[in-house]
Amino acid sequence: MTSTPPDLTFPQGFQAAAMAAGIKPSGRTDLSLVTSSHDCMWAFAGTRSTTAAACVTRNRALAGTGAPVRALLVNAGNANAATGEGGARDNAGMADAAGSVLNVPAEAVLTASTGIIGHRLPMDRVLSGVEHLPDELGTAAAPFAQAIMTTDTHPKTAHATLSTGARLVGTAKGSGMIHPDMATMFAFVFTDAQVDQAALRAAFPGVVARTFNAVTVDGDTSTNDMAAVLANGLAGPVDQAEFLSALEGVMRDLARQIAADGEGATKLLTVKVRGARSEAEALTAARTCCVSPLLKSAVHGNDPNWGRVIMAVGRSGAAVNIEAMTVAVQGQPVFAGQPLAYDAAQVSESMKAAEVVFDVNLGVGDATGEAWGCDLSAEYVSINADYTT
Amino acid sequence: MTSTPPDLTFPQGFQAAAMAAGIKPSGRTDLSLVTSSHDCMWAFAGTRSTTAAACVTRNRALAGTGAPVRALLVNAGNANAATGEGGARDNAGMADAAGSVLNVPAEAVLTASTGIIGHRLPMDRVLSGVEHLPDELGTAAAPFAQAIMTTDTHPKTAHATLSTGARLVGTAKGSGMIHPDMATMFAFVFTDAQVDQAALRAAFPGVVARTFNAVTVDGDTSTNDMAAVLANGLAGPVDQAEFLSALEGVMRDLARQIAADGEGATKLLTVKVRGARSEAEALTAARTCCVSPLLKSAVHGNDPNWGRVIMAVGRSGAAVNIEAMTVAVQGQPVFAGQPLAYDAAQVSESMKAAEVVFDVNLGVGDATGEAWGCDLSAEYVSINADYTT
Numbered sequence: 001m002t003s004t005p006p007d008l009t010f011p012q013g014f015q016a017a018a019m020a021a022g023i024k025p026s027g028r029t030d031l032s033l034v035t036s037s038h039d040c041m042w043a044f045a046g047t048r049s050t051t052a053a054a055c056v057t058r059n060r061a062l063a064g065t066g067a068p069v070r071a072l073l074v075n076a077g078n079a080n081a082a083t084g085e086g087g088a089r090d091n092a093g094m095a096d097a098a099g100s101v102l103n104v105p106a107e108a109v110l111t112a113s114t115g116i117i118g119h120r121l122p123m124d125r126v127l128s129g130v131e132h133l134p135d136e137l138g139t140a141a142a143p144f145a146q147a148i149m150t151t152d153t154h155p156k157t158a159h160a161t162l163s164t165g166a167r168l169v170g171t172a173k174g175s176g177m178i179h180p181d182m183a184t185m186f187a188f189v190f191t192d193a194q195v196d197q198a199a200l201r202a203a204f205p206g207v208v209a210r211t212f213n214a215v216t217v218d219g220d221t222s223t224n225d226m227a228a229v230l231a232n233g234l235a236g237p238v239d240q241a242e243f244l245s246a247l248e249g250v251m252r253d254l255a256r257q258i259a260a261d262g263e264g265a266t267k268l269l270t271v272k273v274r275g276a277r278s279e280a281e282a283l284t285a286a287r288t289c290c291v292s293p294l295l296k297s298a299v300h301g302n303d304p305n306w307g308r309v310i311m312a313v314g315r316s317g318a319a320v321n322i323e324a325m326t327v328a329v330q331g332q333p334v335f336a337g338q339p340l341a342y343d344a345a346q347v348s349e350s351m352k353a354a355e356v357v358f359d360v361n362l363g364v365g366d367a368t369g370e371a372w373g374c375d376l377s378a379e380y381v382s383i384n385a386d387y388t389t
Numbered sequence: 390m391t392s393t394p395p396d397l398t399f400p401q402g403f404q405a406a407a408m409a410a411g412i413k414p415s416g417r418t419d420l421s422l423v424t425s426s427h428d429c430m431w432a433f434a435g436t437r438s439t440t441a442a443a444c445v446t447r448n449r450a451l452a453g454t455g456a457p458v459r460a461l462l463v464n465a466g467n468a469n470a471a472t473g474e475g476g477a478r479d480n481a482g483m484a485d486a487a488g489s490v491l492n493v494p495a496e497a498v499l500t501a502s503t504g505i506i507g508h509r510l511p512m513d514r515v516l517s518g519v520e521h522l523p524d525e526l527g528t529a530a531a532p533f534a535q536a537i538m539t540t541d542t543h544p545k546t547a548h549a550t551l552s553t554g555a556r557l558v559g560t561a562k563g564s565g566m567i568h569p570d571m572a573t574m575f576a577f578v579f580t581d582a583q584v585d586q587a588a589l590r591a592a593f594p595g596v597v598a599r600t601f602n603a604v605t606v607d608g609d610t611s612t613n614d615m616a617a618v619l620a621n622g623l624a625g626p627v628d629q630a631e632f633l634s635a636l637e638g639v640m641r642d643l644a645r646q647i648a649a650d651g652e653g654a655t656k657l658l659t660v661k662v663r664g665a666r667s668e669a670e671a672l673t674a675a676r677t678c679c680v681s682p683l684l685k686s687a688v689h690g691n692d693p694n695w696g697r698v699i700m701a702v703g704r705s706g707a708a709v710n711i712e713a714m715t716v717a718v719q720g721q722p723v724f725a726g727q728p729l730a731y732d733a734a735q736v737s738e739s740m741k742a743a744e745v746v747f748d749v750n751l752g753v754g755d756a757t758g759e760a761w762g763c764d765l766s767a768e769y770v771s772i773n774a775d776y777t778t
Contacts, residue, residue, distance in 0.1 A: 051703030051711055082699045082711065084727030117696025118728045223703055293682065293769070307506025310471040314440030314612055322440055322471065338473030339507045378767035380682070 008157055009139040011167040011192035012234040013037040017136035018147035021129035023115070023122060024077035031129040032074045032147035034190065035102060035137060039068035040230040041197035043204035044110075045212070047225035053081035054091035055111040056226055062107060066197070069230065070108040072188065073098045074148050075126060076173070078115040079184065081223040090121045097130040114150055114173065114184040114224050145171040148186055153261055158253035160246040166193035166235035168243075170250040174215075174258030184222040187212050187254050193243050194233035203244050204229065211251035214283060214371040215259045216291040227251070256372050259290075260354075265374030268355040269299050271309075273318075274368040275325075275361035281318040282362070282369025288316035289358065290373030300375035302351040304344055306334045309358055324363025330356065397546055398528040400556040400581035401623040402426040406525035407536035410518035412504070412511060413466035420518040421463050421536035423579065424491060424526060428457035429619040430586035432593035433499075434601070436614035442470035443480035444500040445615055451496060455586070458619065459497040461577065462487045463537050464515060465562070467504040468573065470612040479510045486519040503539055503562065503573040503613050534560040537575055542650055547642035549635040555582035555624035557632075559639040563604075563647030573611040576601050576643050582632050583622035592633050593618065600640035603672060603760040604648045605680040616640070645761050648679075649743075654763030657744040658688050660698075662707075663757040664714075664750035670707040671751070671758025677705035678747065679762030689764035691740040693733055695723045698747055713752025719745065 010016060013036050021031035044063040046056040062069070073094055080087050091111055099106035113121070145155035148171065156172040170189040212227045229247060260268040271289040276282035289295055292315075295308040306327045313320060327335040330350040334342050356375075399405060402425050410420035433452040435445040451458070462483055469476050480500055488495035502510070534544035537560065545561040559578040601616045618636060649657040660678040665671035678684055681704075684697040695716045702709060716724040719739040723731050745764075 047703075048706070049700070049703030050706060050709045051699050051714075079696075082696060082724060082728065084712070086727065117699055118724065120728070223700055297769070307468075307471060310440050310506055311438070311612055314436075314438030317437070317439060320439045323473070325440075335471060335507065338475065339471065339509070380686070 006142055008141040008159060008169065010141055010169050010190055013192060013232045014190045015137040015139055016141065016144035017133045017138065018143040019129055019133060019136060021075070022125045023075055029143065029147035030075060030077045031126065031133065032144045033098065033130070033133045034072045034144060034188070036070050036230065036232045038232045038234060039070060040232045041195055041200060042069050042228060042230045043197070043201045045204060045208040045227045047222055049223050051082065051223050053079055053113060053224045054088040055080065055113045056224060058091055058095070059110050059226065059228070062110065065107070067107060069110055070104040071098055071102055072110045072112065072228070072230070073130065074112040074186070075121070076114050076148055076150050078113060078119055078121050079117050079224050080113040080121050081117045083118065083120050086120060090123050093123060094126060094130065097127050101131060101134050110228065112186055112224070112226060114148070114186065117223060141169055141171060148173045150184070151263070156254055156257040156261070158250045158257070160250050162193060162238050162242055162246055164235060164238050166238050167191060168193070168246055168250050170254050172254035172258055174261050184224040185212065185215065185258055187227040187251060189229040189247060189250055191229065191231045192233065192235035193231055193238040194236050195231045195238070195243060196240070199240055200229065200231065207244070207248045207251055209283060210369070211248060211255040214287060214369070215255045216287055216371065216373050259372035259374055262374035264377040264379030266300065266377055267353065267375050269296065269373040269375060270355055270357045270370065271360065272357065272368070272370045273360045273362060275363050275365060276367040276369065277319045277365040279367045279369055282367045283371060285313050285316045285318040285360065285362065286369045286371035288312045289360070290371045293376055296373065296376035299351065299356050300377050302348045304329045304334065304347040304351065309360060310335065313360060313362070318362060319364045321363040326361040326363070328359040395531055397530040397548060397558065399530055399558050399579055402581060402621045403579045404526040404528055405530065405533035406522045406527065407532040408518055408522060408525060410464070411514045412464055418532065418536035419464055419466045420515065420522065421533045422487060422519070422522045423461045423533060423577070425459050425619065425621045427621045427623060428459060429621045430584055430589060431458050431617060431619045432586070432590045434593060434597040434616045436611055438612050440471065440612050442468055442502060442613045443477040444469065444502045445613060447480055447484070448499050448615065448617070451499065454496070456496060458499055459493040460487055460491055461499045461501065461617070461619070462519065463501040463575070464510070465503050465537055465539050467502060467508055467510050468506050468613050469502040469510050470506045472507065472509050475509060479512050482512060483515060483519065486516050490520060490523050499617065501575055501613070501615060503537070503575065506612060530558055530560060537562045539573070540652065545643055545646040545650070547639045547646070549639050551582060551627050551631055551635055553624060553627050555580065555627050557582070557635055557639050559643050561643035561647055563650050573613040574601065574604065574647055576616040576640060578618040578636060578639055580618065580620045581622065581624035582620055582627040583625050584620045584627065584632060585629070588629055589618065589620065596633070596637045596640055598672060599758070600637060600644040603676060603758070604644045605676050605760065605762050648761035648763055651763035653766040653769030655689065655766055656742065656764050658685065658762040658764060659744055659746045659759065660749065661746065661757070661759045662749045662751060664752050664754060665756040665758065666708045666754040668756045668758055671756045672760060674702045674705045674707040674749065674751065675758045675760035677701045678749070679760045682765055685762065685765035688740065688745050689766050691737045693718045693723065693736040693740065698749060699724070702749060702751070707751060708753045710752040715750040715752070717748040
């Protein structure tokens with residue numbers, strides 16, 4: 001995993017600005033804008049929640065048109081979710097205002113909101129902020145990565161350079177953001193590679209499934225989760241396979257950073273599943289392990305209690321041949337159709353690491369999947385027990 | 390909810406015995422037997438886990454034959470799950486031994502194990518215990534209710550008497566039992582009512598869905614969960630509708646007791662959903678609220694953060710019309726298509742109760758559903774962080 005280099009810049013043609021508009025009570029930066037000098041091909045994935053926020057609904061509708069985009073406006077501190085028709089108007093108003101100051105159609109502006117649910121946006125502050133943001137545009141990525149955070153403990157970026165010199169710069173906010181209300185996750189990747197939009201959109205759901213959607217902190221699904229990639233083509237054509245591989249690497253890096261920064265987390269939990277009937281079942285089994293409060297608690301306590309893996313896999317519904325199933329903890333085999341003898345104290349010691357890895361073979365096929373989570377600490381409870389009151 | 394009266398007796402023809410066979414390190418009673426003097430009609434529901442324990446697999450197969458049963462042998466402290474073919478032989482050996490001492494076929498003996506996963510049973514202790522149990526048979530329900538517990542803080546029973554005098558006595562062990570390893574739940578109901586087995590089996594899945602399966606402490610599904618009802622007919626014919634209503638009442642009472650005694654729980658969380666498209670969707674929405682760590686943490690902190698209900702319902706996948714959706718906390722309306730004004734301090738005060746109730750209307754139909762859980766406390770984490778080591 002990479003930390004955000006202070007001098008990381010966006011790919012050619014992209015610029016960003018961030019400011020403290022007064023949405024977060026803390027006074028930190030909370031309103032940010034990314035622009036592209038040229039039209040972007042793009043792909044989008046939004047939350048599967050049936051109570052999705054207006055920003056998700058609007059972006060999804062825009063994706064349906066196939067039209068290019070030019071900007072992304074993000075606010076943190078207020079999710080603008082469950083705010084009724086007034087909230088939907090506020091969301092459209094954000095895009096209208098950004099389009100107006102940037103002299104592009106409102107439909108070329110994506111929006112994203114994260115924070116507490118059920119409160120109307122302070123639109124006066126948002127709109128005067130949008131007026132001001134274009135004066136602050138620059139090529140540095142750090143201010144944007146910082147401004148989209150809620151309770152993340154640090155900004156999250158990842159980047160890659162292709163053989164042609166085209167670059168990808170990704171930023172994310174993660175599940176350390178339950179603070180205002182929930183585990184809203186954002187992942188935004190900007191690239192100057194020239195890509196075919198149809199091919200990008202065909203590949204993006206799979207990339208999202210294996211990266212962004214393989215992160216779980218508490219199993220809760222935000223009304224506002226979204227991932228998007230914007231490509232302005234300024235660096236010219238690239239090899240499609242090389243690009244997709246780099247995109248997946250950037251998204252994977254961001255996903256692991258999000259998991260490691262989960263609320264109250266002290267370590268990263270990685271579950272690698274193989275021998276599954278399908279990639280979907282492998283991912284489901286891995287995710288179900290990562291979300292299990294029992295397994296997460298055991299990982300917190302450095303407890304090699306692999307029975308909780310058997311339990312979580314069983315719960316996931318993925319096909320299993322338990323006679324052929326194997327489980328290893330930090331490389332130590334502990335189950336192979338039946339319990340194996342091992343040195344529990346030694347394995348417990350090996351779990352006192354920044355990352356705890358379970359390897360699970362379901363014994364029924366050839367498909368693989370990997371998911372990331374974090375341990376469950378008492379701090380998670382105290383962080384979430386009384387936010388609004 | 391009822392607590393176990395010390396003088397509660399089983400219905401006619403049923404007797405039980407319990408002993409400390411040495412399976413639990415604590416030395417508490419851990420092996421118990423219920424017998425019926427006459428053949429029982431019965432119905433069974435087992436975990437949906439794909440890594441189900443041998444006892445679940447065997448009982449399910451017996452249910453498939455339609456043959457009557459005469460006894461139930463339960464051990465606590467060891468789940469006999471993920472123990473391979475040897476573990477399956479041990480489970481069959483339990484039934485063989487009980488059948489032998491009771492002079493009934495092994496196929497007339499149901500088995501149930503709960504406790505840590507991945508450890509072989511101490512069969513010498515189990516088998517010598519089974520030899521001893523028939524000498525201890527009596528009509529009191531409390532010893533059995535006690536012996537099936539793991540980390541439950543108290544035994545759980547519920548009972549009902551029909552107009553004909555036929556009785557139902559239910560016992561359960563609940564999700565305060567994560568201690569050995571996981572949330573194994575058992576619910577056993579014994580009755581002297583004479584019932585039609587086909588009708589009972591047709592109705593039982595629905596009763597289980599609305600009661601036992603509507604309980605969630607942490608979303609984890611045990612390898613060993615099971616619910617069963619045994620009816621020996623000694624009290625003669627009963628009205629089928631009256632019986633099913635009483636059965637659901639007993640199961641519902643047990644379910645609420647299980648939820649209230651969740652690991653680390655300080656209060657019962659009840660979510661009532663109406664206006665759903667189907668009962669299944671109503672139950673899914675209610676269960677998803679009850680399992681949400683964010684909502685559970687908010688309830689722990691007396692935080693009327695209803696946005697977490699919107700989030701959890703959205704995550705559940707149940708159909709929602711958010712414009713028509715309503716949410717109330719402890720009877721106080723907080724959302725009706727948009728946020729409502731309310732006195733947050735007053736609602737928070739009202740949440741300092743033994744039970745916190747959310748009423749949710751999805752606004753798309755007429756179906757209802759109710760689920761029960763508990764708050765998430767820091768104690769849950771400390772209980773589960775280091776059991777085996």
